[in-house]
Amino acid sequence: MKATAAQRRQRDARIGSVVSLILLIGAWQLVTATGLVPDDVLPQFGDVAVTWWQLLVSGELVQQTASSLSRQATGFAAAVVCGVSLGIVMARHRMVDDFVGPLTSVILPIPKAALIPLVMLWFGIGDIAKTIIVFLGTILPILVSTYHGAASVDQVYLWSARSMGDNARTLLWRVVFHAALPEIMAGVRMGLIISLIVLVGAEMLAGQGGLGWMVFFTLDSGAYRVTYAAMLTIAVIGYAYDRLFLMLSQRVLHWAEQNP
Amino acid sequence: MAAAPRVPKIVLRALHKDYDDRATGRAVAVIRSLDLTVGAQEFVCLIGPSGCGKSTLLYILGGFVPPTSGEVLIDGRPVGPPGPDRGIVFQEYALFPWLTVLENIMYGIRSEKARGLRRLRAEELVAKVHLTGFEHYYPRNLSGGMKQRVAIARALAHDPDILLADEPFGALDTQTRSLMQEELLRIWESDRKTIVFVTHSVDEAVYLADRVVVMTARPGTVKADITVPLSRPRNFDVVMQAPEATALRAELWRLVKEEVLRAGYGA
Numbered sequence: 001m002k003a004t005a006a007q008r009r010q011r012d013a014r015i016g017s018v019v020s021l022i023l024l025i026g027a028w029q030l031v032t033a034t035g036l037v038p039d040d041v042l043p044q045f046g047d048v049a050v051t052w053w054q055l056l057v058s059g060e061l062v063q064q065t066a067s068s069l070s071r072q073a074t075g076f077a078a079a080v081v082c083g084v085s086l087g088i089v090m091a092r093h094r095m096v097d098d099f100v101g102p103l104t105s106v107i108l109p110i111p112k113a114a115l116i117p118l119v120m121l122w123f124g125i126g127d128i129a130k131t132i133i134v135f136l137g138t139i140l141p142i143l144v145s146t147y148h149g150a151a152s153v154d155q156v157y158l159w160s161a162r163s164m165g166d167n168a169r170t171l172l173w174r175v176v177f178h179a180a181l182p183e184i185m186a187g188v189r190m191g192l193i194i195s196l197i198v199l200v201g202a203e204m205l206a207g208q209g210g211l212g213w214m215v216f217f218t219l220d221s222g223a224y225r226v227t228y229a230a231m232l233t234i235a236v237i238g239y240a241y242d243r244l245f246l247m248l249s250q251r252v253l254h255w256a257e258q259n260p
Numbered sequence: 261m262a263a264a265p266r267v268p269k270i271v272l273r274a275l276h277k278d279y280d281d282r283a284t285g286r287a288v289a290v291i292r293s294l295d296l297t298v299g300a301q302e303f304v305c306l307i308g309p310s311g312c313g314k315s316t317l318l319y320i321l322g323g324f325v326p327p328t329s330g331e332v333l334i335d336g337r338p339v340g341p342p343g344p345d346r347g348i349v350f351q352e353y354a355l356f357p358w359l360t361v362l363e364n365i366m367y368g369i370r371s372e373k374a375r376g377l378r379r380l381r382a383e384e385l386v387a388k389v390h391l392t393g394f395e396h397y398y399p400r401n402l403s404g405g406m407k408q409r410v411a412i413a414r415a416l417a418h419d420p421d422i423l424l425a426d427e428p429f430g431a432l433d434t435q436t437r438s439l440m441q442e443e444l445l446r447i448w449e450s451d452r453k454t455i456v457f458v459t460h461s462v463d464e465a466v467y468l469a470d471r472v473v474v475m476t477a478r479p480g481t482v483k484a485d486i487t488v489p490l491s492r493p494r495n496f497d498v499v500m501q502a503p504e505a506t507a508l509r510a511e512l513w514r515l516v517k518e519e520v521l522r523a524g525y526g527a
Contacts, residue, residue, distance in 0.1 A: 178356065
């Protein structure tokens, strides 16, 4: 069967990204192996790969990754649940909006890194503090997109649903949530990326394990290969997350006129 | 056939509706001193110039928009919030794009009924609007006419007493439109809902309605209330050639045109 234009386009894009990755790694290896860039500035890719493998086999990498991901997943999941439900209720109920709206517009512009010392002051440097930082950093983009999606639901959907027996409460889930889902998913995707950024930031500042801690701690002690191995792991996780998310998005939004 | 006296289903008395104009902050009268009675199982078309308040009237009947003053009675009781006693069809279809044809139609069938029964009822409606084979399509893959047939089936699914239609065929091409009109009449003749149908088209009103209500330019009120002297069932090609139909079309055109001109057409 002949491939369609869209399939060809997708295949080309895939080949393109593999080629650019190979070129990047090749250039890295070239400038370091020839001594053009000294080893203490940028270790050789081959050495980093070996270190990465050793860390993986020793279980060290798995343990740090697991502790990072459990903090990230908990904070992120809580942010999705709270952000989506609060956004929907705010968009459809004037009183909640009047009450919560000013709070979010004050908190929204604060750079999330600025929250880290504050949360550490209140909750210490343990898992709870980092989970809270992820939660705070992630909830606002999710809340804002959900709010805009839910506020712009077509009036005729709401009226149709009311005339088919929905009340103001059942409407929120049966109509508003679904109609706003494209915007919700866009906000959740952004939140997912931010969650990794703020988590790594929090782990750098607050220590006690995790990939961010690995990066920061080893930089201090001069074990640059480990630093790079940890950074690579973060990059791979970020990429895998985004791919997984896009797949999920296409599944739940298959009905939309335009897929994200 | 002499029309038997009908039980009044919808009664509007001294209805007023003002909207707040956001730009000027003043109230603008959309509907003024409107009285109208619609009998049970009657098919009434509302026509009038753009902005005359005919859609607003429909939304008031639906319970979506409150009247500023006056009485709105359905079965002798003041109109309540939107509910399954009144189905509604919009020009823009308003199908839920995340649900299939069958799921859209099942949406309003009460959930206390067993799932199997709901499905059976929905499938019956799919057949009634000639969409068999399209049950699992999503709205984005349907033509305008098909979408509107789903919308009609969906509005009828919970068996409302009243069907409100807001220019439902206004966005369709001419051929699809006349097929849809025939189909709507066929459905109405089999289950006899009370229908209030807003349209721009004089021909559509004459072909479909028992009575045509002509509204004045804004603020809208009843300008003329004319019984359509055509027997049923109506075949479009035959009935529209009848001298009564021709005379009525001319009369309605004249009435609507007066109001369009009064509304400041081109001014």
